[in-house]
Amino acid sequence: MSGAREAVIAVRGLGTRFGAQVVHRALDLDLWRGEVLGVVGGSGSGKSVLLRTITGLNIPVAGSVKVFGTEVVGAAPEALAALETRWGVMFQDGALFSALTVRENVEVPLRGVEGLPEGIRRELADLKIAMVGLPPEAGDKYPAELSGGMRKRAGLARALARDPELLFLDEPTAGLDPIGAAAFDRLLVDLAGALGLTVFLVTHDLDTLIATASRVAVLAEGRVLVEGTMEAMRAVDHPWVREYFQGPRARAARASHEGRG
Amino acid sequence: MPRPTPPAPARDRIPEALERLGRAAEEIARLLRDLTAYLGLFVLRLGAAIMRPRRLPLTALVHHCQQVGLNAVPIVVLMAFLIGVVLAFQGATQLRRFGADVFVVDLIAISVLRELGVLLTAIIVAGRTASAFTAQLGAMKMREEIDAMRTLAIDPAEALILPRVLALVITLPVLTLLANVAGLAGGALMAWIDLGISPAMFRTRLLESSVDHVTVGMLKAPVFAVVIGLIGCHAGMQVQGSTDSLGRLTSASVVRAIFAVILIDALFSIFYSEVGL
Numbered sequence: 001m002s003g004a005r006e007a008v009i010a011v012r013g014l015g016t017r018f019g020a021q022v023v024h025r026a027l028d029l030d031l032w033r034g035e036v037l038g039v040v041g042g043s044g045s046g047k048s049v050l051l052r053t054i055t056g057l058n059i060p061v062a063g064s065v066k067v068f069g070t071e072v073v074g075a076a077p078e079a080l081a082a083l084e085t086r087w088g089v090m091f092q093d094g095a096l097f098s099a100l101t102v103r104e105n106v107e108v109p110l111r112g113v114e115g116l117p118e119g120i121r122r123e124l125a126d127l128k129i130a131m132v133g134l135p136p137e138a139g140d141k142y143p144a145e146l147s148g149g150m151r152k153r154a155g156l157a158r159a160l161a162r163d164p165e166l167l168f169l170d171e172p173t174a175g176l177d178p179i180g181a182a183a184f185d186r187l188l189v190d191l192a193g194a195l196g197l198t199v200f201l202v203t204h205d206l207d208t209l210i211a212t213a214s215r216v217a218v219l220a221e222g223r224v225l226v227e228g229t230m231e232a233m234r235a236v237d238h239p240w241v242r243e244y245f246q247g248p249r250a251r252a253a254r255a256s257h258e259g260r261g
Numbered sequence: 262m263p264r265p266t267p268p269a270p271a272r273d274r275i276p277e278a279l280e281r282l283g284r285a286a287e288e289i290a291r292l293l294r295d296l297t298a299y300l301g302l303f304v305l306r307l308g309a310a311i312m313r314p315r316r317l318p319l320t321a322l323v324h325h326c327q328q329v330g331l332n333a334v335p336i337v338v339l340m341a342f343l344i345g346v347v348l349a350f351q352g353a354t355q356l357r358r359f360g361a362d363v364f365v366v367d368l369i370a371i372s373v374l375r376e377l378g379v380l381l382t383a384i385i386v387a388g389r390t391a392s393a394f395t396a397q398l399g400a401m402k403m404r405e406e407i408d409a410m411r412t413l414a415i416d417p418a419e420a421l422i423l424p425r426v427l428a429l430v431i432t433l434p435v436l437t438l439l440a441n442v443a444g445l446a447g448g449a450l451m452a453w454i455d456l457g458i459s460p461a462m463f464r465t466r467l468l469e470s471s472v473d474h475v476t477v478g479m480l481k482a483p484v485f486a487v488v489i490g491l492i493g494c495h496a497g498m499q500v501q502g503s504t505d506s507l508g509r510l511t512s513a514s515v516v517r518a519i520f521a522v523i524l525i526d527a528l529f530s531i532f533y534s535e536v537g538l
Contacts, residue, residue, distance in 0.1 A: 052408070055412055056411070056412075057408050057411055057412070080414070081414040084412060084413065084414045085414070087412075089409070089412040091405040091408060091409055092405065093404060093405070095404055095405035095406050095408065095409035096406070096409075097406055097409070097410075098400075098401070098404065098406065108413060108415070109413050112413075112414060158409075
């Protein structure tokens with residue numbers, strides 16, 4: 001069975017809209033186990049909406065979304081809650097609970113685990129905090145006391161708290177300085193490899209794409225316009241895709257990546 | 262030669278005004294429907310918490326009781342005391358002309374216990390708490406904290422709305438009781454200074470008038486509490502990405518809450534006169 005690919009996410013004929021504004025029409029997308037899929041697209045192309053729809057936060061008007069073979073659209077709360085233990089979501093600015101410390105934030109998903117003693121829960125949270133490269137003292141800080149990059153790492157620690165198989169990342173490097181962004185990219189590659197994660201990555205950061213994504217899906221015109229490796233993207237003849245993957249920024253990103261080895 | 266467009270004739274303005282009226286009516290209908298849904302959600306979560314008390318977010322409940330209850334005590338007591346003073350002073354001036362000075366006690370008892378104590382407390386709480394709830398939930402909505410909760414299988418209605426509204430339901434009657442006491446104290450003080458009605462006499466006269474007034478006033482408090490809490494939480498959950506909508510909804514929630522409190526108070530008056538209380 002080595003040749004068979006397992007679809008972790010299978011989106012078919014997805015249609016979403018807000019009022020009169022159509023975001024997706026008949027969108028199909030697959031995410032295979034073990035890959036890091038970079039979802040790119042212009043502003044307003046519905047990248048984040050797609051992430052929110054797959055995670056059940058947004059209800060589509062048409063189509064089906066299957067995660068681990070379970071239908072998300074119209075799922076009962078219990079079924080959705082069961083799925084939610086198998087995935088982790090990291091929102092743009094971490095979306096940490098501002099009333100809780102970083103450690104308490106990471107402990108929140110673990111509270112739902114039956115029969116987990118408080119001491120072990122705390123140790124597990126500290127382990128996750130260390131795993132995302134935060135110093136131990138960060139655990140006692142409140143989100144408002146952290147820098148943007150640290151908040152994102154803390155958000156990642158919370159997303160990883162229950163050892164998910166599938167990780168959703170919404171613009172993980174947006175608003176970071178280039179050094180912080182590159183460090184986050186390396187962290188992501190290391191963690192995805194070490195933990196065997198399947199990653200759904202929404203981004204418009206070319207450096208992140210080159211450094212982390214094993215496959216790229218371009219959203220435009222309400223659907224997945226093209227998908228494939230970064231190399232394949234350069235051959236695509238579509239104005240936006242050409243502009244994005246062959247523009248000056250793309251060349252600079254590629255050059256710096258090759259330079260770094 | 263281009264000419265300035267003539268002003269729209271009057272008959273075009275009428276449909277326009279009608280359209281605005283229609284839109285406003287639709288918005289109010291939608292708001293009422295949403296608030297009804299929130300009421301149902303609150304009752305459901307409250308029922309679930311009563312069945313399984315361990316699920317009640319106790320820490321949050323205590324925290325909100327302090328915020329909306331304990332911290333509001335000074336302003337509520339001061340306000341009620343001053344209202345009692347003003348009522349006694351104004352009442353005395355009028356009643357003295359008829360030689361009916363002593364009825365000032367009835368005046369204060371009826372107006373503070375039946376109406377003003379609970380109504381003004383609810384208005385102050387609507388002003389400070391409905392806006393606080395909207396701002397808190399709105400900020401959480403903007404930071405995607407509420408989305409994060411949903412993806413962690415935490416129900417925002419149970420974790421955020423239930424403790425807030427419940428804290429109001431617990432503390433608003435207590436605040437009303439304190440306001441009643443302060444209002445009567447202010448009235449008694451002024452009656453003593455201005456009319457020479459001794460506190461002992463005030464007390465005797467007060468106890469002669471019906472105790473029903475206290476019940477009538479206090480019964481309104483939990484209803485006001487639920488309405489204020491739900492309006493504040495609902496507006497917070499409506500906040501979209503921009504800070505603009507946060508500000509707009511925060512002020513809207515205060516206006517809605519105060520309006521609802523006064524409207525419901527009027528409905529209570531009709532209800533009480535029908536049942537003869």
